[in-house]
Structure formats: structure tokens, C-alpha cells
Amino acid sequence: MKKIIKPLAGASLLLPWAIQANGADKPNIIFFLVDDYGWLDSEVAYGEEVYPNNHRMHTPNMKRLSEKGVIMTNAYACPISTPTRTSLMSGMHAAHEKINMFTAPEINTPTDFTGGTRGFFTDASSRENDDIFARPEWNYNGISPEPGVPHTQYMTPMVKQLRDNGYYTIHIGKAHWASMGTPGVSPYNMGFIVNVAGNMAGMPRSYYAEDNFGNQPDKWTYSAINDLEEYYGSDKNLTQAITDKALKAMDYPIEKGEPFYLYMSHFGVHTPIHPEPQYYQKYLDAGQEEKTAMYSSMVESVDESLGQIMDYLDKKGVADNTIIVFYSDNGGHSLNDAKNSVPHTFNEPLREGKGSVYEGGVRVPMMVYWPGKTAAGMRINTPVTPPDFYPSICEMAGITDPKTVQELDGKSFVKLVTDGSQLAKKAVDEGKIKNQKEANAFVIPQSVSGIDPDRTVISHMPHQWRIEDQDDVDFLSAVRKGDWKLVYRMHDGKLELYNLRKDLSERNDVAAKNPKIVKELAKELGTTLRKWGAPMPVVKATGKLVPMPDEL
């Protein structure tokens, strides 16, 4: 529309509806989502200090974005991927939509390893049942844009709101909201106009075009990646290939002057850890152990993708009208030795990683850049959670009261990142914030942001995630409020309490010293989980649900 309106700009003939209808007043929105990307895997230091682990990877483009936009220092995701992704689309808390575990490619196939008889892993037969707990009831077919699909959460997709309001909606990369054989598996049914590669697959079989990204006779699995046939046999990696596709897909709405929403959903940096040849050697040369170097090279490839997109927006002249939201779907993977020789250490100083409700599993990188609205480089410590994105992105698109069949659980963070960051900037200008620590501690009052800075953050993992038992991962639930975090270890029937301000690494359990706080938080967690009807494991011995934390 821009091109057409130009000759008439300022003329009285310019009708308000003409702009409105074509959305020239609406910003473009890019949601740049990285998979399994940890809080420490970046030059951007989200913490109140720069930790040693912040020096591992070169991420110049994330740095560049952080200097333009705002850094969310307390952004949370779910412990694993599907729940975050479905929550982003439904606006419901994962425990509310009853999806705290990942969906299998196959329909009707619970993936939690607590008594299942089917599965999609080739080693499914070797699965161990948990001795104590049986599987909770949950929506193992994912979310659904249509009612009546068994074991799904019916909901009005966030992206459909955008599409219905004039946005050109592009899906690139990983979807993983639902199992095949259900409508939720297809981005086209979620409101996307374009889809490249999105379906039930939660990870790629291969990052390499020389492997056809997994599309090879005799090797094919449900993790083979669709829609990238033009790159087969070339030296493009998956991250580069889908970035290419994203750039091309933006051309059409840019040419037409239509606002667009790009869901740039990288498979990287999920396993398999396949090094990117252009970067790998550099990290070896820098002395990283082999597996870390492999992973670092994948991170830098994703960083390059971000840079290419930002460059493209500049080149096309739309950067000033394009919001970029940067986020990860869960904490960095740290369970095994895929990334370094010592398991459970990759996210230090955070405890644990993907799968866990400890901070390493749920605290994730996040940035928001809204040209002209967010104050450059500011740090915002109010917690943000997956359900917040639905109302936030709708608000960015001018949809203030989205109509949904489901109840939304989040709050828009638009005022937080706009007015809130301007407030922070004022504090910087006035000398009230002088360093990173003070910036991280700066509180944006609810009167400005609409969000209580001490709001409750619930992380819920009522499943056994993987075949091997993981005490710090399986059957946990947690609630954070302000500095305090309560962790409910269901297997042990135990409540732990940590003060995150003093003890970010959650090593010093102070539950015994603070019974009142434990009781309050346990009540808050239990009340909310009951209200949502959150999945809870079943105690095999009694056939009853595991008690809520306030029922112990």
C-alpha cells in the first residue's frame, strides 16, 4: 500500500479506511524463536553480571539486537519445547492446557515414560516404567484449532487473530504443536498463510543438505524436514536454508505493503549436535572441547540468521516498522554429555537445564525491539512467561481484545517493554542506574507496565521426561514469586525453597528456615494447579493423584 499511497500523501483524498484496511499503520512482527537455547549461550549477558559462560560463543547479531531493543532478564519458558510452543499459540499456561510434555509425531502416543505401551522412539521397547508413579492424564495430541479432537486443547490460535486482522503470516521452521492426524499439526490451520517445514517434527534428523535434511530412502523418519528440496545435496545447512526461505517469503508482503508476521522458528540449536563447518574450527582453535565447539558453531549459525534478517529489513526499508521478538523455547540442554564432558553443568551458574523446573531449564534469553517504542539497550526484570505472548503480539498488531474460545492466562508485556523501558532509560539518564547490576535490579512498577513485578511464575513438569531417571528433572513443580522460589519434588514429597536473589544457582534450600513462605507459596501453587486442572501423576500404590504441594 505504501507505494500506492505515496503520491497522495497529504492530499485530502487519503481516506483513513484505506490505510487501516491495508495495515500501513501496523508494524511487522518477527518472532525469532531458537530451540533449546540456553540463557548463558550468548554474548548477551542476561544476568546481573557477565558470567564465564557468556564468553563461549560469538553472537554479534544478538548483541546488535540487544543494543537496539530491550533485554528481558527474567524471561521464562516451559521446561521443554512443545508446552512453550503450544502456550505461545493458545495463550494458556501449559499446565492449564494440560500439555507439559512434548507431543509425539504419531497420534494417541503419550511420550512420558511412566507406563506407556507405545512410542515413537526406536528404542521404545527399552523404556522403563517409573516404579512409583503412573502417567498423568494430559493432552498428548497437542492443541487443536477445531473442537472435538480427543486429547487436545481446543483453542483459537494466536496467529489466526493476526491473519484475521490483515497480517500476512509466515511460518518457517519448527511447529511441533500437535501430532499428525490432527488439525493442529498444520500451520495452515493455525492461521498461517505460508508454511515452510512446520509439522509434527520436534527436531531434525539432520542439519545437512547433503543428507537431504533426513529425506533419504531407508533412513527416513518423522524428523525429516519438508519443503527444502532445492537445497538437497548442497552445502547449505538447515539454519541457513530456512533463513533463505524466510527472506524470500517476506518479499511478497513487503512489496504489497501489507503488515507481516514472521514466525522464524529455528530447529537450531536442538540436537542432533551437527557442527556448522564454517564456524566449527574457530571454536576448536579457541580451545573448546569438541562437543562444545560443535554446539557453539550451531549457535553462531543461528546468530548469523538473525543478522541476515536484520540486514534484509534494512535493505528493504522496513526495519523501522518491524518489531523483533527474540526468545527460546526452554533452557539449554544439559542432561547428558552432548555438549561437554560434564553433564548438568552447561548452564552454570544456573542449576540444571532443559526438562527441569530449576532455573537452567526455564530461564531463557529474550529480547524485544520495537523501533521508536522500546528504549535501546534497557534491561527489564519483570518476569515474562509463555502465555504473555498471545495478548502481547495481538496488542502489537492492534488487536486489543482478541476473541477466543479458551481462557487466556497471560498479560500483555507491551507497556512493560515500551513505557517500562523508557522509564529505565530515564533512570539511566538521571544517573540512577550506573551498571549492569543496578540495571537488572531496576523495578518497573505495575502502574507503568500493568504487570506486578513480583508476579507468580509457575513451572510444571509432572512427567518423566526421558528414559533414564533424572531426579532433578522428572516429577517436579515450582512457583516463583519475587525473590522466592518453591520447588515441589513429587517423588520425595518434598518442598524446597530458594532465594534467587542470593542464590541464583538454587543450591541452598532454606525451606526449613522459612516455613511461612513455604506454606504461602505451596498454597499458591496448589490453588492454581487445581484451578487449571493441571496434570498430576498417579501414585501406583494408591491409584490416586499425587497430592498438591499444599496437601502434603
Added chain:
Amino acid sequence: MKKIIKPLAGASLLLPWAIQANGADKPNIIFFLVDDYGWLDSEVAYGEEVYPNNHRMHTPNMKRLSEKGVIMTNAYACPISTPTRTSLMSGMHAAHEKINMFTAPEINTPTDFTGGTRGFFTDASSRENDDIFARPEWNYNGISPEPGVPHTQYMTPMVKQLRDNGYYTIHIGKAHWASMGTPGVSPYNMGFIVNVAGNMAGMPRSYYAEDNFGNQPDKWTYSAINDLEEYYGSDKNLTQAITDKALKAMDYPIEKGEPFYLYMSHFGVHTPIHPEPQYYQKYLDAGQEEKTAMYSSMVESVDESLGQIMDYLDKKGVADNTIIVFYSDNGGHSLNDAKNSVPHTFNEPLREGKGSVYEGGVRVPMMVYWPGKTAAGMRINTPVTPPDFYPSICEMAGITDPKTVQELDGKSFVKLVTDGSQLAKKAVDEGKIKNQKEANAFVIPQSVSGIDPDRTVISHMPHQWRIEDQDDVDFLSAVRKGDWKLVYRMHDGKLELYNLRKDLSERNDVAAKNPKIVKELAKELGTTLRKWGAPMPVVKATGKLVPMPDEL
């Protein structure tokens, strides 16, 4: 745009550019392409009489379209699929773009069985070389929208013209223009905004959702169909599933009032012959042999798809502004006993079928319906060929002089089907056309249509198509002009001449009686093939190209 313009209709505020920009004056175009669909496989009788074979299948929706639009009684395609499809996209004659054979999924893999060392068939090792001829030089990687790709024809895609002129372009179904690893494999690179299922695959592995359309571990091949995961395990057949996707994809441009181009490219009714349960029994009950009943059920499923699309256009209120072009990519398959117990008879009275330059291989069903412009139910006998579609569809979209890197070989048939059909209607109204035979004989002069009714039609097959030798298929070239058709049998070094008016079945070779006509047509064929640099086989004994028909 419609919804927005409505309250202002008639008001002086209605600016011309507002309509122009949004294309409300441009018709939607649906290209309904059926695969391997023969001239006789329909209730619509394209010939000058109704043949027994026209009674085999129920095609009520094709009948419905034929009564609204015009019937092209001399529509030609290439003998096989890829050449027709690439020609539709490039506007070049298949022999000119040097693609007279189908492209393999794999790059750099000629599919003609004359000395090749690689291939994608599992039985490639059992391939027989031809004793006499070696493979011609040809573009076995297909067409390419980018220059410099080895063994491709570089061209500006037809669909890109539409997209660049405001059309919302939707690809549903089979593409098959190029091999994987080249840009031509992706509909997104051809100008399509939406792609469902299109890539290098030329046929489905399975028509059944219960087989996941071929996407199953241990069974996967390059013929597995992408992008239909939501139907896996259901009872939707492939034809129904992609029709569903097409209906959904039209919603967006219809809602926005943007003109759209829907390339509805069915895999049906290509092999494998997988019966559609809802129709199969009916044909058995009608006494068809089992294989014919299977095929008939597939045809009726495609007919149902056409009906669903027409109904949807009605329901959405856009039928009056939507052109429908109906076409097949080659003649019906008749080589083996896949469809009935007697090979080579399925297209009677036409000789032979898919693969051959005899009429059964190249004469195909075609209809065009342009509401308000084509005269209902008229029959047009001027020949139409694949390269004609590029300028025709561009003209329909208001693009009168498309800029291309390639030389276009066709003529727009827009005036032929509009002014030409109105002329035929006048003749009907005046009693000059009283029956089907007279309608088929009615000549539309070049002064009206812009196309010589006796134009030249060249069909070229310089390859061995399949593993088994087929004398009436392999290494043939033909030219038709008016009633006369010359067939060059390269293996024999022989020229045949048929009078199609008297001998539609090409059984009575009259070459010996008409040496002058043979000479003229041989010169025309030879001259044109030389001009295009058409692929010709190599004589193994001499290492030289097979002589042109006028060099014998």
C-alpha cells in the same frame, strides 16, 4: 477490498487506483490440471461423436463445467508429464526447452533408458540400453528460475508474472518441474505464495491417508507427499485432502478481495491405481473389469474435487469472477494392463496413449470457462498446445506483454475462447451448427482468434520412455497441420502420414500416396526442430545425431 468498498460504492470518493491496486477488476484464475487423464475418460465428449468409451466414467462436474464453458476439441499436451508442466511454466515448446522426458527426483539423473548409468528406479540395474540409439542431450534437471544451473532451461516463470502483477498464487499438488537440489523444484521459487505438496515428485507413493501418503519409516521414497500431515491415518484420499487444502487456501485472497491464481494440480489419476472406496463398487456393479473400476473411481474422485471447487466459488460469491481452465498433462496411460486386460486400447478410438506422439498420447481434455466472456457449451476445434498457456493466462490477468528471459513459443488463446466461442454461438443461434459433428467442424478464422486454425502442432519424443521397448512410443516425432499428421519413426527411419479427419485412429498410412505432403510436413518438422535445437538421439554406430525427418 470488496467488503471495504461496499459502503462507498457509487460515491465519488471511490478512487480508481483503490480498485486497481487491489485487483478487484482482475479475474481469479483456477488451473485445474489432471494427471495422465485421457481424452475418452469423461462424459464430456471431445470428439465429433460420443464414443463408447465416453460412457465409462461418471463425471457430472466436468459435464457441468462443459455446459458453462467451452470445450477445446483439439487440445494437445506433450506425450508425458514433465514436458507439459515445464512448458506451461516456461511458455516454451518442450523440444525448445529440451525437456521431452520426465525429470528424476535426483539431480543429474537422466531418466531415458538409452545408456544411462544411474537412475532412481529401484530396478535401475535391470535397465536395458537401446541397441541402436544413445541418449540425446537434454535438460534432465528441468526448468530453472535462476541462470547457470547445469542441464536446466533458464526461464521467467509464468506464475511469477502473475504474482508480480498482484495475484495471490497458490500451488496445490504435483509440481514436477525439476530435480531436487535445483531452484526449480520449489513452487516458492516459481512465483507461488503458497505451496502444498509440490516438489520433485511426479507421482504419489500412495493415495491413502492410512499410509500417510507414503510417509512411513522403512517405506519412504521420493514419491511420499508432503504437507498433508493432518490427514494421516484418516480415510481421506489424496485427491480429497489436497482439495480441502485448496479450498482453505482460497479463503485468504477471497477475504481480502485480492485476485488469486490457484494451480490445482492433481496427482490423480496417475498410477498407482488405488481405488477410491466410495466409488469403486459402483463401477464393479456396472460390470467394469476390476482394474477399470479402480481407475474409474479415481476419475470420479477428481471430478468430485472439481465440483467442490465450483461449489465453493459459488458459496463465496466469486464464481462470476473466476476463470476455470481444465486440462490434462498427457494422454491416458495405455501401455500396460494397469487399466484393463488389453494393453494399448484404453484410449480408443485414439491410437496408443501416454508416452506416444500418436493421438492417444497427446490429445487431451480441455475446457475454459470465463464467466460472461466464453459462450456456454461451445466447441472450439483450433488446436491449443502447452506453450499457449503462458501468454493466455498472462492475458487473462491483464499482462499483455510479459517480460521474459526466454523466447515464448505459444499464442494466447484468449480471443479464441471468448470472441471465438461467441462466433460459434452466433452460428448455433443462426442454425448453422445443428449437432456435435458440425460443432466440431466449425472453424474460427484467424481474423477472430489470432490463431491459424490450421496451425502446426509438433509432438516430440526422442527418448526411450520406459524399460521395455515400445515401438509405438519410443523415438518418435510428429507434426500435425490441419487434417494431416506426419509421424517420424526414428528407429525405422520411416515417415507415416495420416489424415486425422478420415482416420482419427491413425491406422491407414497414406504417405506413399501423398509424397508432396510428406515432404512439406517433414520440412516443417525438421526446420522447426533444428531452429529449437531439439534433442535428438545419437546413432551408436556412427556417433552422429539421428537425421531430421527432412534429411532422410
